[in-house]
Amino acid sequence: MKENGLLLILSGPSGVGKGTVVDELIRRNENITVSVSMTTRAPRAGEVEGESYYFVTREDFLSRMAKGELLEHSNHFENYYGTPKAPLSKAMSSGKDVILEIDVNGAFAVKEKMPDSVLIMIAPPSLSDLRDRLKGRNTETAEVIEERIGRAKFELGKAHRYDYVVINDDIEEATIAVETIIAAERLKTSRRRALICNLLEDTKND
């Protein structure tokens, strides 16, 4: 009576530390795995097929898209990116929880096709805190940073359409918050139909 794993969709503004939280979740939980995207862009040095991305040709990508094999897709700078459904469904069927790190538009597209998925917005304690973090990186110009803050406002403005919001003020606390959400979601009656059916079986035969 193994229940399916959960699909956890994580979004949040650039600079919020989503990646670090995801790494920490993976490190602490054997049962969690990450969805790998598919892309038509060329692999960069050090990138590993099936780990960094599934690298495919443009023709292959478009054919998979047409066959409905992608949960969502987007297009940046002439390259396609998408979420292949098969590996994700396979992991979930085996009971693994799958994390999909994706932007708000991708998140809503996936939620529509997988309504049981759990939408989690990772948010900074405040926009000024996010600005400080971006400045601290010393990799972006002031202009780029303000562009990112503008984008962050757009994304955080969609938070109310997410199931949960987790403030990333401290990596460990944010990781525990996501773990708590996973544990509680597993207790939802909507995910425990089989258990509830079994409960109602009266095995009295004495």
Added chain:
Amino acid sequence: MKENGLLLILSGPSGVGKGTVVDELIRRNENITVSVSMTTRAPRAGEVEGESYYFVTREDFLSRMAKGELLEHSNHFENYYGTPKAPLSKAMSSGKDVILEIDVNGAFAVKEKMPDSVLIMIAPPSLSDLRDRLKGRNTETAEVIEERIGRAKFELGKAHRYDYVVINDDIEEATIAVETIIAAERLKTSRRRALICNLLEDTKND
């Protein structure tokens, strides 16, 4: 920006150990309090006004009912029992989580009036396990036990209308499960409107 406390509605068949789980929740969590019912029946030895029950006259009860001061009520053996709304709302406004232990019909009546409340069904590992527990008490006849099992089937048959189901196989595990539900519910965007609004405030003024 203190958020309201949660209203947790706990139901479950007689003999499942709800009371023990509630006691353990109270003992471990300062922030949790229990809703006290109002009744027209006479106090029994040792019962304390405002702790065991709010004891009122029939006239008083009916007048409160008419004024809409009760979230739900029921009638057993000529006595009225009900859940007064005011003390519960007051505790929640102060940030306390309130537990209301009540049967399935009462639970649905309260959920209708307080749609933000969280419905948790405490269930036994199986009906035969519940039967063993009831037999172990040595206080009920075989007939009464089978009556209770019949009632348990009815209650567990409503589990799908609850938000969560917690199996009480072990008191500590069941208590932790309820604590996990509380922690996750607090992270729901629907309960964090103020936080999300504040997040969007850009305090840049340098």
